[in-house]
Amino acid sequence: MTQQPDRQPAAEGAGPADAAPPMMAVRDLRRSFGTGANAVHALRGVSFEARRGELTALKGRSGSGKTTLLNLAGGLDTPSGGTVELDGTDLSTLDEDGLLALRRDRIGFVFQSFGLIPVLTAAENVGVPLRMRKVPARQREERVRTLLALVGLAEHAEQRPGELSGGQQQRVALARALANEPALIIADEPTGQLDSETGRSIMRLLRAVVRSEGVTALVATHDPQLMELADRVVELRDGRIVEPAAADR
Numbered sequence: 001m002t003q004q005p006d007r008q009p010a011a012e013g014a015g016p017a018d019a020a021p022p023m024m025a026v027r028d029l030r031r032s033f034g035t036g037a038n039a040v041h042a043l044r045g046v047s048f049e050a051r052r053g054e055l056t057a058l059k060g061r062s063g064s065g066k067t068t069l070l071n072l073a074g075g076l077d078t079p080s081g082g083t084v085e086l087d088g089t090d091l092s093t094l095d096e097d098g099l100l101a102l103r104r105d106r107i108g109f110v111f112q113s114f115g116l117i118p119v120l121t122a123a124e125n126v127g128v129p130l131r132m133r134k135v136p137a138r139q140r141e142e143r144v145r146t147l148l149a150l151v152g153l154a155e156h157a158e159q160r161p162g163e164l165s166g167g168q169q170q171r172v173a174l175a176r177a178l179a180n181e182p183a184l185i186i187a188d189e190p191t192g193q194l195d196s197e198t199g200r201s202i203m204r205l206l207r208a209v210v211r212s213e214g215v216t217a218l219v220a221t222h223d224p225q226l227m228e229l230a231d232r233v234v235e236l237r238d239g240r241i242v243e244p245a246a247a248d249r
């Protein structure tokens with residue numbers, strides 16, 4: 001296709017944000033499991049960057065390496081080669097305590113199965129990461145209130161997960177992931193257990209909070225609705241990024 005879309009003078013990508021260093025930089029990332037003939041090369045040299053306020057969707061068939069990449073980006077696993085940098089810090093320079101602090105303070109995780117603590121109320125679940133950082137009670141309550149309002153659950157603060165719908169539970173999980181004002185949100189199939197309408201509303205919410213809170217999000221998904229909302233879609237096949245065909249660029 002030769003036709004160029006009309007561009008305004010301040011076209012995307014021309015602003016000062018583009019000059020800022022990336023919040024996350026993945027460079028030539030490799031991860032193999034096992035050795036010799038039995039080795040599985042889950043990632044074979046993956047590189048991409050993401051900036052503040054950007055949502056990157058990660059797609060690919062089962063076994064293509066999505067979860068492996070999320071684990072490495074979240075400091076839950078160590079690469080066989082290459083680097084992950086978060087806000088200028090190369091994760092390979094951190095020891096176990098450093099990685100623990102990074103995961104607690106700078107990364108919010110959202111899971112397909114929500115991962116809420118059943119005996120705690122929505123407000124208490126959102127407050128868990130703040131308690132872990134020993135944020136004083138009054139400040140914690142204020143932040144929890146703000147976060148529950150942000151995800152549209154101000155009226156449900158005292159309900160336990162079992163009393164909430166799947167979509168509401170995922171909203172609580174998103175609020176919890178945002179509690180410590182993370183640099184990065186990592187989400188693995190966040191709409192996988194939701195019907196398509198509820199999934200869409202979660203995706204829209206995620207899209208909105210990523211922008212409003214200036215977070216960077218890396219989201220593995222099979223959901224075409226999410227891919228439409230993403231700033232970038234990274235497709236993995238057999239541990240490598242599939243470059244878009246020239247006609248699609």
Ligand SMILES: Nc1ncnc2c1ncn2[C@@H]1O[C@H](COP(=O)(O)OP(=O)(O)OP(=O)(O)O)[C@@H](O)[C@H]1O
Pocket residue numbers: 033034040041042060061062063064065066067068069
């Ligand atoms: N701990 C491990 N030990 C051995 N092989 C592993 C391990 N973790 C992942 N693999 C292999 O690495 C490859 C990539 O797996 P990964 O879980 O990253 O894929 P995925 O794209 O997330 O798949 P799905 O969509 O099913 O979750 C697969 O061949 C998998 O079997």
